[in-house]
């Protein structure tokens with residue numbers, strides 16, 4: 001059912017949730033009328049159903065007898081492409097489309113490790129994030145209750161740092177990877193404005209979502225971002241609202257340009273995310289609750305994450321569906337970046 005201004009697409013989200021911010025910017029660019037309900041994944045707004053897995057954002061798609069509660073930004077973006085014509089965020093060329101899917105996945109699943117790490121690993125960031133999370137949820141909460149809530153939330157989140165793989169062994173790998181990601185993003189933005197051309201794609205919104213926190217909220221990573229690239233920092237404020245951009249006058253990167261344009265970013269993905277995906281998939285297949293591997297020349301240890309084994313499966317499936325010519329073109333773009341290992345032996 002198509003949403004209108006009279007019946008906007010409702011969603012539950014939080015300003016401190018990178019996936020909520022990814023989707024809000026996408027909805028603005030796509031000019032899809034929406035109504036955001038600020039809140040927590042624990043408490044759906046009155047009158048809306050609960051999703052199967054409580055995550056932010058939760059979308060409430062209207063149906064004949066009420067609403068369907070849906071989570072997971074990546075498939076929601078694909079669903080919105082079918083529901084609303086024009087201003088697409090998915091390139092038509094299957095090679096560019098694949099690269100967009102890979103970069104979106106990297107932002108959602110790897111950059112988010114940096115997001116969680118920088119939010120909860122260093123004292124100055126913890127001091128900032130605890131109260132922010134409380135006041136994002138309610139600006140009228142009394143100070144005393146806010147103080148207690150902040151301490152509880154901070155403890156719960158710090159205790160969960162290990163889930164994303166942030167620990168003493170992995171800290172340097174995560175932090176250095178973030179710095180290289182900003183440099184790589186700077187290189188591509190400087191040339192064409194967005195990751196896959198002079199118009200934004202789902203990959204841009206995914207990166208934007210994580211950076212709304214990393215580059216702005218967390219003091220430590222915000223300072224790193226400013227130091228490495230004021231261009232990237234400024235880019236975020238534009239991507240927040242691209243409602244005035246006319247994609248008809250813009251273009252996706254030509255297939256012949258993809259290799260040189262995306263080299264730094266794909267090399268970073270191949271350096272850290274691909275070895276992670278492969279080791280995690282091996283551990284998932286072996287039924288291991290946690291795994292150890294080497295990433296970027298250092299040891300890496302974390303609990304197994306079955307959802308990210310699915311991410312690898314989806315990427316491999318998309319690769320398998322490419323025509324022979326498209327696959328050859330994609331192989332050429334990925335050759336030497338480390339990303340070509342995605343399709344070999346797990």
Ligand SMILES: N[C@@H](CCC(=O)N[C@@H](CS)C(=O)NCC(=O)O)C(=O)O
Nearest residue numbers: 017018019041055056057072073074
């Ligand atoms: N793959 C999901 C991830 C969504 C997600 O992890 N959301 C976080 C907030 S940013 C959440 O709701 N976490 C709640 C929890 O972990 O219990 C997406 O793309 O939407």
